[in-house]
Structures are given as C-alpha cells and as structure tokens.
Amino acid sequence: DTAVSQTPKYLVTQMGNDKSIKCEQNLGHDTMYWYKQDSKKFLKIMFSYNNKELIINETVPNRFSPKSPDKAHLNLHINSLELGDSAVYFCASSPGGYGLADTQYFGPGTRLTVL
Amino acid sequence: RKEVEQDPGPFNVPEGATVAFNCTYSNSASQSFFWYRQDCRKEPKLLMSVYSSGNEDGRFTAQLNRASQYISLLIRDSKLSDSATYLCVVISSASGGSYIPTFGRGTSLIVHP
Numbered sequence: 651d652t653a654v655s656q657t658p659k660y661l662v663t664q665m666g667n668d669k670s671i672k673c674e675q676n677l678g679h680d681t682m683y684w685y686k687q688d689s690k691k692f693l694k695i696m697f698s699y700n701n702k703e704l705i706i707n708e709t710v711p712n713r714f715s716p717k718s719p720d721k722a723h724l725n726l727h728i729n730s731l732e733l734g735d736s737a738v739y740f741c742a743s744s745p746g747g748y749g750l751a752d753t754q755y756f757g758p759g760t761r762l763t764v765l
Numbered sequence: 766r767k768e769v770e771q772d773p774g775p776f777n778v779p780e781g782a783t784v785a786f787n788c789t790y791s792n793s794a795s796q797s798f799f800w801y802r803q804d805c806r807k808e809p810k811l812l813m814s815v816y817s818s819g820n821e822d823g824r825f826t827a828q829l830n831r832a833s834q835y836i837s838l839l840i841r842d843s844k845l846s847d848s849a850t851y852l853c854v855v856i857s858s859a860s861g862g863s864y865i866p867t868f869g870r871g872t873s874l875i876v877h878p
Binding site: 683685690691692693694695698700705706740752753754755756757758759 | 797799807808809810811814850852859861863865866867868870871
C-alpha cells in the first residue's frame with residue numbers, strides 16, 4: 651500500500667490554465683505539507699496543514715490555494731499557471747501535531763510542465 | 766545569508782572510501798535536524814535523525830555541533846548504491862506554535878567502481 655500518494659504524476663499544460671494536484675496519506679498522520687522543487691533541486695516548503703488547519707503559509711503567490719477536506723487529504727489548486735510554476739511538487743506528511751519535529755514521508759511527486 | 770547551506774558537490778569517490786558532508790544553519794534556535802536521501806527523479810526519504818550526542822546507523826554517522834551551528838554526515842565504506850543527493854533538514858519553531866522545516870540544497874555524491 652502506498653503511504654503518501656499524489657495524482658497526477660505528470661502534468662503538462664498551457665500558460666494561463668488552472669490545474670489541481672491531489673494528495674492522500676493513509677498513515678493516520680496529523681500534518682501534511684506541500685513542497686516545490688525547482689530546476690536547481692531546491693526543495694522549498696509552500697504550505698502545511700495540521701488536521702485540516704493551515705499552519706504554515708510561506709510566501710507563495712495567491713494563485714496557489716491548498717485545500718484539506720480531511721486530515722488524510724491535502725490538494726493544491728493553481729490558477730493562471732505561469733512558466734515559472736514548472737517544477738516538481740511534493741506532498742508529505744508527518745505524525746506530529748503542528749509539524750512537530752519528526753520524520754516526514756514524501757509522496758512520489760508531480761512533475762508540472764507549463765508550456 | 767541562506768538559512769541552511771550545503772556544498773552542492775558533486776563529491777566523486779571510489780567504492781570503499783569514507784566521505785563526509787557538512788551542513789550549516791543560521792537559526793541558533795533550531796530544534797531538530799535530519800539527513801534525507803534523494804535519488805534521481807525520486808522523492809526524499811529519511812536517512813537518519815541527528816542528535817546532540819551523535820548517532821550511528823551502520824556505515825552512517827551523524828553529528829550535531831550546536832555551538833558552531835552545523836551538522837555532519839559521515840559515510841564509511843562507500844557503496845555504489847550510496848550515490849544520491851543528501852539533503853540536510855533543519856526544523857525551527859514558527860509562529861502559532863508550529864514548526865517549519867527548511868531543506869538545504871543538497872550535496873550530490875557519486876560513488877564509482
């Protein structure tokens with residue numbers, strides 16, 4: 651069984667489109683994250699949710715909107731896609747509340763290419 | 766100054782070599798430290814946590830130096846399968862009682878026959 655899953659794995663789309671990436675974890679963890687890894691391989695946190703509550707919101711354009719319908723799911727919706735949004739987006743989860751310092755488990759990533 | 770800094774490498778070593786990586790962090794109040802491993806086009810996976818007293822897991826040893834604000838990873842008897850990027854992660858407290866993880870850019874290791 652996959653612990654943290656993301657769909658789709660690959661996403662190719664035109665500038666200006668709106669797209670969503672879904673993430674699900676079956677580990678029973680309280681905290682979930684979205685990261686962006688750019689072409690230089692720098693992994694940067696975007697958002698974190700604890701039990702459906704937004705707890706970390708880094709300086710991300712408001713075209714990016716996370717949604718957590720329940721603590722096992724954290725989706726990412728991106729409006730008006732731009733070339734600079736091309737990257738690999740990783741979802742992750744960790745057991746502790748409020749992102750307490752513990753191990754993160756990553757999904758396989760979604761490779762987004764904006765043309 | 767970047768919050769978490771790593772030498773990107775690549776470190777190119779023969780099988781059997783010992784190799785060490787350092788990672789420096791700027792926030793003296795950082796609370797937890799980890800090393801993750803990321804293979805090409807894969808997700809990061811936890812390699813080991815880093816404790817003040819130092820910890821060892823087989824061929825891997827991690828150390829934390831709070832005074833100088835760096836953590837290190839030592840790999841002994843390198844294997845071909847150790848080739849990967851090694852990411853340093855530092856977790857610091859943020860507003861609202863949450864904790865924010867900051868990743869370094871990673872150090873690339875290539876082990877050759």
